[in-house]
Amino acid sequence: MTFQIKSIETLINEFRKLPGIGPKSARRIVFSLLGQSEKEIKDFAGALIDMKEKVRFCKNCFNLSEEDECPVCKDSSRNRETICIVEKPSDVLVIEGTGEYRGLYHVMGGLLSPIENIGPDELKIPQLIGRISQLNTTEIIIALNPTVEGDSTATYLSKNLKPLGVKITKLASGLPVGGDIEYADQITIGRAISGRREM
């Protein structure tokens, strides 16, 4: 369905590029924006530009940051002897949301993938090794997705970091809280059994 008003059509197309937004949602959003004041629209556009200009990567852990060091690295109350390895910056946000973790992070920016030519250097692994010796890290927590790529990257990390004399753990795999054994897949149940804990 084409629309004959060019600036509206252009904006609908911009929204359609975003993840999870289809043609009907995009139209609905644009028509709701048409009802907003000039100030509100300028604030929205300004927030877009502002984010792009300000956000960069932390020089230590490659988390997102508006400064050289991210808020986690700068926080002196955090435990500097533990590093949690995650795939992407949004994972930091999720883990921070739990309030369960008070150590540092290392954001790899991807997972090992020989097909896509992503090797250890692309994943900031040399930098990670540098930090481990500099910080006298005692524990590395591997928090990668429990997928084929995540597991093989975890295995690679474990094999290459163990010689540094650091304890390596990874997130527990098992039934999600609130989940139902009846609907869980066999691999998940298998991992939940092998990783069972004494009560």
Place this chain on the structure above:
Amino acid sequence: MTFQIKSIETLINEFRKLPGIGPKSARRIVFSLLGQSEKEIKDFAGALIDMKEKVRFCKNCFNLSEEDECPVCKDSSRNRETICIVEKPSDVLVIEGTGEYRGLYHVMGGLLSPIENIGPDELKIPQLIGRISQLNTTEIIIALNPTVEGDSTATYLSKNLKPLGVKITKLASGLPVGGDIEYADQITIGRAISGRREM
């Protein structure tokens, strides 16, 4: 869940204001935007500002337009003797999308509502009456939602426009195409029976 990087948090909040976008979608969108180039972000922000600056109401029919007259009013190939009355500009878009209608529109910008103090003047009804006599309109098609407010506005329009000697029709009410009689509500089935057509 709060995020410690201000410009990202601000942008997530801007997206959360949009219809149909919750906290998780907003975060997902913002993280995907972080991966876009500076040019792409500037194009997006520019499209927002551009739309707000350019779009106004057509002086004839109150449809959205970038000029004094909207593309429908300016199109000399359209049938000028029929006016389709709709509630809002997005309804024009939907009807245009069907390709079934080649006449003009009149966008009321709302429905009659004594509670919200919306009377005939707010709904551009005086302007509609002016257009009917100026254009020698032969048919008015009322395309309002089949709701209580839509139906009472349609009744008001019908009563006030009939004395002008114009034929007044409204959109057929009945089963949606692809729908199932078993799951249709009683009022819809009732209207489908009373509005039945000879085959």
